[in-house]
Amino acid sequence: xxxxxxxxxxxxxxxxxxxxxxxxxxxxxxxxxxxxxxxxxxxxxxxxxxxxxxxxxxxxxxxxxxxxxxxxxxxxxxxxxxxxxxxxxxxxxxxxxxxxxxxxxxxxxxxxxxxxxxxxxxxxxxxxxxxxxxxxxxx
Ligand code: HEM
Numbered sequence: 001x002x003x004x005x006x007x008x009x010x011x012x013x014x015x016x017x018x019x020x021x022x023x024x025x026x027x028x029x030x031x032x033x034x035x036x037x038x039x040x041x042x043x044x045x046x047x048x049x050x051x052x053x054x055x056x057x058x059x060x061x062x063x064x065x066x067x068x069x070x071x072x073x074x075x076x077x078x079x080x081x082x083x084x085x086x087x088x089x090x091x092x093x094x095x096x097x098x099x100x101x102x103x104x105x106x107x108x109x110x111x112x113x114x115x116x117x118x119x120x121x122x123x124x125x126x127x128x129x130x131x132x133x134x135x136x137x138x139x
Contacts, residue, residue, distance in 0.1 A: 015121075016029075017073065018121055025072070025074050026069055029065060029068050029069055029072065030065055032111050033065045033111075035114045036110075037057045038111075040057075041057060043106075043110070046103045046106065046107050052095075063078065063082075065077075066081060066082075067087075087135075088138075091136045095138070095139055096137050096138050098137065101134055101136065104133050105130055108126065108129055109126055112125070112126065
């Protein structure tokens with residue numbers, strides 16, 4: 001399993017495949033995203049980034065789900081619907097500093113634990129997502 005995980009992101013095994021691929025990958029990502037926003041919505045540690053979001057998180061839930069399915073190597077749901085994500089540009093209206101980045105990662109890692117994700121997969125996925133979260137920083 002570890003070797004397969006080390007290959008994640010290469011042509012050999014994508015994160016989407018490691019999460020269950022066609023049969024299960026989207027279900028796992030949906031559950032992860034639900035847990036992620038549930039943590040953001042309720043954990044006081046994430047209150048500053050929660051406040052940047054709309055009161056109703058359903059659109060954020062749907063968009064992050066669609067984005068992550070494609071980003072992990074599954075069908076490009078977000079791009080098919082909304083075009084190129086231009087994620088950094090879309091995040092420019094929000095003041096994202098190191099603390100905001102770390103709150104986002106905190107919610108994601110909590111969500112991964114709540115989902116009982118395999119440790120090695122969790123570490124790899126968190127590492128890759130940290131790169132994206134750090135790229136969102138605009139201050
Ligand atoms: C670094 C800290 C981050 C903060 C504070 C943040 C905050 C936000 C906020 C406030 C929105 C608008 C949501 C709404 O409509 O209410 C948003 C949208 C979104 N974020 Fe983030 N975000 C962060 C990192 C990330 C990362 C790492 C990803 C992807 C891995 C991501 C993916 C998205 C997507 C796909 C959307 C929807 C974009 C759209 O189509 O409008 N964000 N984010």
